[in-house]
Amino acid sequence: MPRLLRHRVGWIAALLFLLPTPAGAAVTMAFWSRDFGNYFPHAFLTLRGTPDAGGAPVDASYGFTAKSITPKLLFGNVGGKVERPKRGYMEGSHVRFAVTLSDAQYARVVALVQGWDEKTGDATYNLGKRNCVHFVREAAVIAGLAADFPKLMKKPGRFLLSVAAANPGRVTVIEKNGRDYLAALPPIDGGAPVTVPSGTPGTIPAKKKEEEPVG
Template identity: 40%
Template sequence: MVSFSVAARAEVTVTFYSHDFGKNFPHAFFVAKGELADGQKVDTGFGFTAINVSPGILFGSVKGHVKAPSADYIASSNPHFTVKVSDKKYRELLGVVKKWQAIPQKSYSLNKRNCVHFINDVIKTLDLKTNLKTANWKKPRSFMEEVMKLNPFLKY
């Protein structure tokens, strides 16, 4: 009798989301799931936001942080597209997260460094096209839709 051992194929997918107005501030974030080649499980997500969403964000920089979205928040958000990434690209993506975690406070600026700017950095790390002259820096959903138009192969 011959037996074969077939290793499960390692794969990590990254899904990009936006969250519209409502009870919450508009937001953009990503969720990564899967398994790396070394067997390490991946189930994480990150977005960049103000620590306290208050009128202060309208007037200048405030304290910000990289934050993982809750399962309920993800479920009530809009998925836009999913990409498969290599282990190398996943590690580069985590490098973007670490870079944003290390930005000195006051790190959040609605006009210069918000969740869309963070997601733009992540998307560029994955070698996808973005529009640096976009009018959508404060519009997460519109930004994601623009990225999909610039990269027509993207699908959810």
């Protein structure tokens, strides 16, 4: 290689080394709960970021809930749905912890949402066997987390706290109210990998905290 060309290649390599490199891309899944107050207890998750392999940024929320809160919930299967909690509902909720997903895990979480959505999968809701806590538990298992707490499947907040405690070093504990958490997030022009309607889960005020349906 001619001496002048070697000098030019060396300068180009040096300049490339000094240029800033993009931060590692990844999708973060955060776990949320809304406990009692004016709404039935509920658990849901958010997905935010960009897959490592590239592609469109993601900014979405998903929760599984019954189509309607009626006494039928106490007696067996009813219709369910995956929906996106409205911003105001999220602001009144609590962010418990987050975990970074590999692209393969992210794809499986998307498949989970599709599998529970009434348009593309089985949206059967059962208070004791297939409620909002079961939905987020499946997502936690996909992320590689220990999440076997059968006695807490009707208690979203306590369930998520137990998952966080059982997975030290594997999750990032957040413990913030939704309003502060959302306000601190950097802007992202992200979309939803699965389109679902928005809603406000459990809009009928709860009266007995420990006995009301979840999600």
